[in-house]
Amino acid sequence: MRKLFLTATVGALAAAALLVAACKATDTAGNLSATAARPNAAPSATPADAARRVTIAELQKMLEDGEAVVYDTRPKGDYDTSHIKGSLSLPLAEVANRAGELPKDKLIVFYCA
Numbered sequence: 001m002r003k004l005f006l007t008a009t010v011g012a013l014a015a016a017a018l019l020v021a022a023c024k025a026t027d028t029a030g031n032l033s034a035t036a037a038r039p040n041a042a043p044s045a046t047p048a049d050a051a052r053r054v055t056i057a058e059l060q061k062m063l064e065d066g067e068a069v070v071y072d073t074r075p076k077g078d079y080d081t082s083h084i085k086g087s088l089s090l091p092l093a094e095v096a097n098r099a100g101e102l103p104k105d106k107l108i109v110f111y112c113a
Helices: 002-023 056-064 076-081
Strands: 068-072 105-110
Touching: 056 068, 068 076
Parallel strands: 068 105
Antiparallel strands: none
């Protein structure tokens, strides 16, 4: 049981690390990356940060089928103003501390824009 918990915790922390990299979707000049600038575009075959990208259509299908859960990692105030229908608020600064809340039986989709 302890090994399972440690594995889940390490996995959640790895996901959080990828999330941080994915949320920084700008180059050094401050320009949006191609994927961030074109949200309906097909994901890059090999994103620099190795985070899997999904299209809006893929996400809608996964949500309809109950295969995914969406977390909005922006500050709570931004989430309260507007968010993807059905998404849950999990500010980026809280991800590591709340990793135990993440489901283990669904694809976890983080977004920050």
